[in-house]
Amino acid sequence: MTKNSKDLRSNCPINFAVETFGDKWTLLVLRDLMFKGKRHYSDFLASDEKISTNILADRLQKLDENGVITKSSDPDNASKFIYSLTEKGQALLPAMVEMTAWSASYDSLTNTPAEFLNAYKTNKDGLIEMFKSQFKHQ
Amino acid sequence: MTKNSKDLRSNCPINFAVETFGDKWTLLVLRDLMFKGKRHYSDFLASDEKISTNILADRLQKLDENGVITKSSDPDNASKFIYSLTEKGQALLPAMVEMTAWSASYDSLTNTPAEFLNAYKTNKDGLIEMFKSQFKHQ
Numbered sequence: 001m002t003k004n005s006k007d008l009r010s011n012c013p014i015n016f017a018v019e020t021f022g023d024k025w026t027l028l029v030l031r032d033l034m035f036k037g038k039r040h041y042s043d044f045l046a047s048d049e050k051i052s053t054n055i056l057a058d059r060l061q062k063l064d065e066n067g068v069i070t071k072s073s074d075p076d077n078a079s080k081f082i083y084s085l086t087e088k089g090q091a092l093l094p095a096m097v098e099m100t101a102w103s104a105s106y107d108s109l110t111n112t113p114a115e116f117l118n119a120y121k122t123n124k125d126g127l128i129e130m131f132k133s134q135f136k137h138q
Numbered sequence: 139m140t141k142n143s144k145d146l147r148s149n150c151p152i153n154f155a156v157e158t159f160g161d162k163w164t165l166l167v168l169r170d171l172m173f174k175g176k177r178h179y180s181d182f183l184a185s186d187e188k189i190s191t192n193i194l195a196d197r198l199q200k201l202d203e204n205g206v207i208t209k210s211s212d213p214d215n216a217s218k219f220i221y222s223l224t225e226k227g228q229a230l231l232p233a234m235v236e237m238t239a240w241s242a243s244y245d246s247l248t249n250t251p252a253e254f255l256n257a258y259k260t261n262k263d264g265l266i267e268m269f270k271s272q273f274k275h276q
Contacts, residue, residue: 009187010187011245012166012248013242014169018162018165022163027155030152031152048153049148049153067244095236095240096152100155102232106205107151108143109143110149111149111150
Protein backbone atom coordinates (compact mmCIF):
# COMPACT_ATOMS: atom_id res chain seq x y z
CA MET A 1 0.00 0.00 0.00
CA THR A 2 1.40 3.31 -1.06
CA LYS A 3 1.57 6.02 1.58
CA ASN A 4 0.43 9.51 0.82
CA SER A 5 0.85 12.62 2.84
CA LYS A 6 -2.13 12.02 5.13
CA ASP A 7 0.19 9.75 7.14
CA LEU A 8 3.12 12.15 7.03
CA ARG A 9 4.46 15.17 8.90
CA SER A 10 3.12 17.63 6.31
CA ASN A 11 1.71 17.80 2.78
CA CYS A 12 4.94 19.32 1.46
CA PRO A 13 6.40 17.51 -1.56
CA ILE A 14 9.97 17.73 -0.23
CA ASN A 15 8.75 16.11 2.98
CA PHE A 16 7.09 13.37 0.90
CA ALA A 17 10.46 12.73 -0.76
CA VAL A 18 12.20 12.72 2.63
CA GLU A 19 9.68 10.26 4.05
CA THR A 20 10.34 7.96 1.08
CA PHE A 21 14.14 8.03 0.90
CA GLY A 22 15.43 10.40 3.61
CA ASP A 23 17.89 8.12 5.34
CA LYS A 24 21.47 6.93 4.97
CA TRP A 25 20.72 3.88 2.81
CA THR A 26 17.58 3.97 0.67
CA LEU A 27 19.04 6.03 -2.18
CA LEU A 28 21.93 3.58 -2.43
CA VAL A 29 19.51 0.71 -3.03
CA LEU A 30 17.67 2.81 -5.62
CA ARG A 31 21.02 3.62 -7.25
CA ASP A 32 21.87 -0.08 -7.48
CA LEU A 33 18.51 -0.82 -9.13
CA MET A 34 18.58 2.22 -11.41
CA PHE A 35 22.17 2.47 -12.59
CA LYS A 36 23.96 -0.76 -11.70
CA GLY A 37 21.54 -3.41 -12.93
CA LYS A 38 21.38 -5.06 -9.52
CA ARG A 39 18.28 -7.18 -8.90
CA HIS A 40 19.06 -9.56 -6.05
CA TYR A 41 19.38 -9.12 -2.29
CA SER A 42 22.97 -10.41 -2.32
CA ASP A 43 23.90 -7.84 -5.00
CA PHE A 44 22.74 -4.91 -2.82
CA LEU A 45 24.54 -6.40 0.15
CA ALA A 46 27.80 -6.47 -1.84
CA SER A 47 27.84 -2.72 -2.61
CA ASP A 48 30.81 -0.63 -1.48
CA GLU A 49 28.99 1.08 1.40
CA LYS A 50 28.51 -2.25 3.19
CA ILE A 51 24.85 -2.06 4.14
CA SER A 52 23.98 -4.52 6.90
CA THR A 53 21.51 -7.27 6.16
CA ASN A 54 18.89 -6.11 8.66
CA ILE A 55 18.94 -2.53 7.33
CA LEU A 56 18.76 -3.77 3.74
CA ALA A 57 15.77 -5.99 4.51
CA ASP A 58 14.03 -3.09 6.24
CA ARG A 59 14.65 -0.62 3.40
CA LEU A 60 13.53 -3.07 0.71
CA GLN A 61 10.35 -3.74 2.65
CA LYS A 62 9.63 0.00 3.04
CA LEU A 63 10.31 0.68 -0.65
CA ASP A 64 7.91 -2.15 -1.50
CA GLU A 65 5.24 -0.84 0.91
CA ASN A 66 5.67 2.64 -0.61
CA GLY A 67 5.19 1.32 -4.15
CA VAL A 68 8.72 2.26 -5.29
CA ILE A 69 9.89 -1.32 -5.93
CA THR A 70 8.33 -4.74 -6.39
CA LYS A 71 9.58 -8.13 -5.25
CA SER A 72 8.92 -11.26 -7.27
CA SER A 73 10.22 -14.82 -7.50
CA ASP A 74 13.27 -15.28 -9.69
CA PRO A 75 12.22 -17.52 -12.59
CA ASP A 76 15.81 -18.77 -12.84
CA ASN A 77 16.11 -19.68 -9.16
CA ALA A 78 13.02 -20.43 -7.08
CA SER A 79 14.87 -19.75 -3.82
CA LYS A 80 15.69 -16.14 -4.80
CA PHE A 81 13.72 -12.96 -5.31
CA ILE A 82 14.11 -10.30 -7.96
CA TYR A 83 13.62 -6.66 -7.02
CA SER A 84 12.53 -4.14 -9.68
CA LEU A 85 11.66 -0.47 -9.80
CA THR A 86 7.99 0.29 -10.30
CA GLU A 87 6.90 3.17 -12.53
CA LYS A 88 6.96 5.32 -9.38
CA GLY A 89 10.53 4.21 -8.70
CA GLN A 90 11.62 4.73 -12.30
CA ALA A 91 10.14 8.23 -12.12
CA LEU A 92 12.88 9.14 -9.63
CA LEU A 93 15.40 8.99 -12.49
CA PRO A 94 15.54 12.77 -13.19
CA ALA A 95 16.07 13.51 -9.48
CA MET A 96 18.79 10.83 -9.27
CA VAL A 97 20.51 12.23 -12.36
CA GLU A 98 20.47 15.74 -10.86
CA MET A 99 21.85 14.50 -7.53
CA THR A 100 24.62 12.65 -9.38
CA ALA A 101 25.57 15.73 -11.38
CA TRP A 102 25.56 17.89 -8.23
CA SER A 103 27.81 15.50 -6.33
CA ALA A 104 30.17 15.16 -9.28
CA SER A 105 30.55 18.96 -9.27
CA TYR A 106 31.39 19.21 -5.59
CA ASP A 107 33.27 16.00 -4.77
CA SER A 108 36.78 16.07 -6.14
CA LEU A 109 37.08 12.30 -5.70
CA THR A 110 33.81 11.37 -7.39
CA ASN A 111 33.76 8.20 -9.46
CA THR A 112 30.98 9.55 -11.72
CA PRO A 113 31.78 8.37 -15.28
CA ALA A 114 33.02 11.08 -17.64
CA GLU A 115 30.53 9.93 -20.29
CA PHE A 116 27.68 10.58 -17.87
CA LEU A 117 28.88 14.11 -17.13
CA ASN A 118 29.47 14.88 -20.76
CA ALA A 119 25.99 13.66 -21.71
CA TYR A 120 24.50 15.58 -18.77
CA LYS A 121 26.04 18.82 -20.02
CA THR A 122 25.39 18.40 -23.71
CA ASN A 123 22.19 16.35 -23.94
CA LYS A 124 20.44 15.83 -20.62
CA ASP A 125 17.16 14.76 -22.20
CA GLY A 126 19.01 12.15 -24.25
CA LEU A 127 20.75 10.88 -21.12
CA ILE A 128 17.41 10.45 -19.34
CA GLU A 129 15.92 8.66 -22.36
CA MET A 130 18.92 6.30 -22.51
CA PHE A 131 18.38 5.26 -18.89
CA LYS A 132 14.62 4.92 -19.47
CA SER A 133 15.24 2.57 -22.37
CA GLN A 134 17.32 0.39 -20.04
CA PHE A 135 14.32 0.07 -17.71
CA LYS A 136 12.32 -1.41 -20.59
CA HIS A 137 14.84 -4.19 -21.03
CA GLN A 138 14.87 -5.26 -17.40
CA MET B 139 35.66 22.72 5.63
CA THR B 140 33.93 20.90 2.84
CA LYS B 141 33.98 17.12 2.96
CA ASN B 142 34.80 15.14 -0.09
CA SER B 143 34.52 11.46 -0.66
CA LYS B 144 37.82 10.54 0.95
CA ASP B 145 35.99 10.74 4.30
CA LEU B 146 32.93 8.90 3.05
CA ARG B 147 31.71 5.33 2.59
CA SER B 148 32.48 5.31 -1.12
CA ASN B 149 33.30 7.62 -4.04
CA CYS B 150 29.83 7.19 -5.50
CA PRO B 151 28.02 10.45 -6.26
CA ILE B 152 24.71 9.19 -4.88
CA ASN B 153 26.51 8.32 -1.67
CA PHE B 154 27.98 11.84 -1.57
CA ALA B 155 24.44 13.23 -1.83
CA VAL B 156 23.24 10.86 0.89
CA GLU B 157 26.10 11.88 3.19
CA THR B 158 25.13 15.54 2.68
CA PHE B 159 21.36 15.36 3.10
CA GLY B 160 20.36 11.73 3.67
CA ASP B 161 18.34 12.09 6.85
CA LYS B 162 14.83 13.00 7.95
CA TRP B 163 15.41 16.75 8.30
CA THR B 164 18.17 18.31 6.19
CA LEU B 165 16.17 18.60 2.98
CA LEU B 166 13.42 20.42 4.89
CA VAL B 167 15.89 23.09 5.99
CA LEU B 168 17.18 23.38 2.41
CA ARG B 169 13.57 23.66 1.20
CA ASP B 170 12.93 26.51 3.66
CA LEU B 171 16.02 28.37 2.42
CA MET B 172 15.41 27.64 -1.26
CA PHE B 173 11.67 28.03 -1.72
CA LYS B 174 10.24 29.72 1.37
CA GLY B 175 12.60 32.66 1.88
CA LYS B 176 13.38 31.59 5.45
CA ARG B 177 16.66 32.92 6.81
CA HIS B 178 16.48 32.74 10.62
CA TYR B 179 16.72 29.88 13.08
CA SER B 180 13.26 30.63 14.48
CA ASP B 181 11.77 30.47 10.97
CA PHE B 182 13.07 26.93 10.41
CA LEU B 183 11.84 25.92 13.85
CA ALA B 184 8.33 27.11 12.95
CA SER B 185 7.95 24.84 9.90
CA ASP B 186 5.08 22.35 9.78
CA GLU B 187 7.21 19.28 10.44
CA LYS B 188 8.16 20.59 13.90
CA ILE B 189 11.89 20.02 13.88
CA SER B 190 13.34 20.03 17.39
CA THR B 191 15.82 22.73 18.33
CA ASN B 192 18.72 20.35 18.95
CA ILE B 193 18.25 18.58 15.60
CA LEU B 194 17.94 21.92 13.80
CA ALA B 195 21.15 23.23 15.39
CA ASP B 196 22.96 20.04 14.43
CA ARG B 197 21.76 20.06 10.80
CA LEU B 198 22.59 23.75 10.32
CA GLN B 199 26.08 23.14 11.68
CA LYS B 200 26.60 20.16 9.35
CA LEU B 201 25.33 22.08 6.33
CA ASP B 202 27.74 24.89 7.21
CA GLU B 203 30.65 22.46 7.66
CA ASN B 204 29.80 20.87 4.31
CA GLY B 205 29.80 24.25 2.55
CA VAL B 206 26.10 24.11 1.64
CA ILE B 207 25.05 27.12 3.74
CA THR B 208 26.71 30.06 5.46
CA LYS B 209 25.87 31.70 8.76
CA SER B 210 26.40 35.44 9.29
CA SER B 211 25.30 38.14 11.72
CA ASP B 212 21.96 39.76 10.91
CA PRO B 213 22.69 43.45 10.15
CA ASP B 214 19.18 44.31 11.38
CA ASN B 215 19.52 42.49 14.70
CA ALA B 216 22.93 41.83 16.22
CA SER B 217 21.57 39.03 18.43
CA LYS B 218 20.40 36.99 15.42
CA PHE B 219 22.07 35.09 12.60
CA ILE B 220 21.11 34.87 8.97
CA TYR B 221 21.51 31.58 7.11
CA SER B 222 22.03 31.56 3.34
CA LEU B 223 22.65 28.98 0.64
CA THR B 224 26.14 28.98 -0.81
CA GLU B 225 26.70 28.39 -4.52
CA LYS B 226 27.00 24.70 -3.65
CA GLY B 227 23.65 24.85 -1.87
CA GLN B 228 21.98 26.79 -4.67
CA ALA B 229 23.26 24.18 -7.11
CA LEU B 230 20.90 21.67 -5.49
CA LEU B 231 17.98 23.54 -7.07
CA PRO B 232 17.49 21.21 -10.09
CA ALA B 233 17.51 18.14 -7.80
CA MET B 234 15.01 19.83 -5.44
CA VAL B 235 12.75 20.76 -8.35
CA GLU B 236 12.81 17.15 -9.62
CA MET B 237 12.05 15.77 -6.17
CA THR B 238 9.15 18.19 -5.83
CA ALA B 239 7.69 17.19 -9.19
CA TRP B 240 8.07 13.50 -8.36
CA SER B 241 6.30 13.86 -5.02
CA ALA B 242 3.53 15.94 -6.57
CA SER B 243 2.92 13.11 -9.06
CA TYR B 244 2.66 10.40 -6.41
CA ASP B 245 1.13 12.12 -3.38
CA SER B 246 -2.56 12.76 -3.87
CA LEU B 247 -2.56 15.24 -0.98
CA THR B 248 0.46 17.26 -2.08
CA ASN B 249 0.40 20.98 -1.47
CA THR B 250 2.69 21.68 -4.45
CA PRO B 251 1.42 24.88 -6.12
CA ALA B 252 -0.34 24.38 -9.46
CA GLU B 253 1.78 27.16 -10.99
CA PHE B 254 4.93 25.22 -10.11
CA LEU B 255 3.65 22.04 -11.75
CA ASN B 256 2.44 23.89 -14.81
CA ALA B 257 5.80 25.62 -15.23
CA TYR B 258 7.61 22.31 -14.63
CA LYS B 259 5.69 20.66 -17.45
CA THR B 260 5.78 23.50 -19.95
CA ASN B 261 9.04 25.36 -19.25
CA LYS B 262 11.32 23.61 -16.76
CA ASP B 263 14.37 25.67 -17.71
CA GLY B 264 12.39 28.87 -17.15
CA LEU B 265 11.23 27.60 -13.76
CA ILE B 266 14.83 26.91 -12.71
CA GLU B 267 15.93 30.36 -13.93
CA MET B 268 13.10 32.02 -11.99
CA PHE B 269 14.26 30.41 -8.75
CA LYS B 270 17.89 31.26 -9.53
CA SER B 271 16.98 34.92 -9.96
CA GLN B 272 15.42 34.85 -6.49
CA PHE B 273 18.77 33.71 -5.05
CA LYS B 274 20.39 36.84 -6.47
CA HIS B 275 18.00 39.06 -4.55
CA GLN B 276 18.58 37.42 -1.18
